[in-house]
Amino acid sequence: MKAATVLIPARNAEQTLAETLESLVRQTFRDFDVVLVDDASTDRTVDIARSFQARLNIRILSPDAHLGVAGAANFGLRVIESAYIARIDADDIAMPTRLEKQFAFLEANPDVDVLGTGMELFYGQPGNKVRTSIKPEDDASIKTALVQICSLSNGSAMFRNSFFRDIGTYDTRLAVAEDYDLWCRGALLGKRYANLPEPLTRYRQRGTVDVQKLQLERELDLLVKRKYLKALLGGESPHYLAEFFSLMTEFVSRDIAFRVVQQSTPLLFKLSRKVPNETMFGNIVVECLSRHLQQGRAQI
Structure with missing residues (x-):
């Protein structure tokens, strides 16, 4: 063998x-x-x-x-x-x-x-x-x-x-x-x-973009994230954390993004105690905050 x-x-x-x-x-x-x-x-x-x-x-x-x-x-x-x-x-x-x-x-x-x-x-x-x-x-x-x-x-x-x-x-x-x-x-x-x-x-x-495939990728990316985040949170619902972290999510307005960030803040603190590299996690959160609190183009 x-x-x-x-x-x-x-x-x-x-x-x-x-x-x-x-x-x-x-x-x-x-x-x-x-x-x-x-x-x-x-x-x-x-x-x-x-x-x-x-x-x-x-x-x-x-x-x-x-x-x-x-x-x-x-x-x-x-x-x-x-x-x-x-x-x-x-x-x-x-x-x-x-x-x-x-x-x-x-x-x-x-x-x-x-x-x-x-x-x-x-x-x-x-x-x-x-x-x-x-x-x-x-x-x-x-x-x-x-x-x-x-x-x-x-x-x-x-x-x-x-x-x-x-x-x-x-x-x-x-x-x-x-x-x-x-x-x-x-x-x-x-x-x-x-x-x-x-x-x-x-x-x-590939040189061409398949719009349907991109949409499927976005949907399944969020599905996997939700499962992973829910497990890390001990079964608690992650609410919009998956959308918060996703690089494929852009909110339709800064106001919607702000409300999502407000709702996500307590969960982010909980999650920071569950991940093995807290420093990296903090950097990811800061990057997401910076990205989402600018005017977006695509609604969740």
């Missing part, structure tokens, strides 16, 4: 999959195999995956129905027995030392359950700027940041297999927020996280 398995859900990925798999061929760490879940593709995705089987130990799974990214990932998780599971999407790229550095860190830090990396955000078209996304590094900061953001990048993560056995798999009802939900559930059950600050994964961004 290999030490690690790279899990790739793929649907109609013929334009990008070869580049993703080529990045795995170039890994300096070699003790891994690949499970690719073909999610009812209608293009050459499977043919491209098969063309790499001479250079990668790759197993192709084909469910009977279209499952979505979360469902396809869960389908692959059922068959993986390796101690470590690395996720990457079928349009992203792993830097050559990604698996080596993640494996070494997790071997040296047995208390860490999931390890993410920094992300280099790029567009497929030439000429577009490349940005770097670096998430909080330590467990306390990651869990505190979860009140506002998805503070680990799913496509960069390496998990201990035991993580999924203990907390369950992705919630397929939360498409586009299934990873955020996973981190929150794990945090509440005592799982420990870390992020490497180096951008070891390249994340492909």
Whole structure:
């Protein structure tokens, strides 16, 4: 059995999959195999995956129905027995030392359950700027940041297999927020996280904006936040705390924002005693206050 398995859900990925798999061929760490879940593709995705089987130990799974990214990932998780599971999407790229550095860190830090990396955000078209996304590094900061953001990048993560056995798999009802939900559930059950600050994964961004998808992302982002905040508050309703923290919420007027801040203040004091990094939490609250007490554009 290999030490690690790279899990790739793929649907109609013929334009990008070869580049993703080529990045795995170039890994300096070699003790891994690949499970690719073909999610009812209608293009050459499977043919491209098969063309790499001479250079990668790759197993192709084909469910009977279209499952979505979360469902396809869960389908692959059922068959993986390796101690470590690395996720990457079928349009992203792993830097050559990604698996080596993640494996070494997790071997040296047995208390860490999931390890993410920094992300280099790029567009497929030439000429577009490349940005770097670096998430909080330590467990306390990651869990505190979860009140506002998805503070680990799913496509960069390496998990201990035991993580999924203990907390369950992705919630397929939360498409586009299934990873955020996973981190929150794990945090509440005592799982420990870390992020490497180096951008070891390249994340492909799309040039077009899907308005419906953005609206779904906003709705599910708030849903996950409410669940996490309610749990941190011991079951007490978070009221508008999710909207207060969300980077996707802009209030229609300063007056509405002020009323939300007034209502949220007692809960913010309670929450400050529940998060593991109180200093970071204070900085997040100050940023939210500054942002919301300016004229907004979108009503909650």
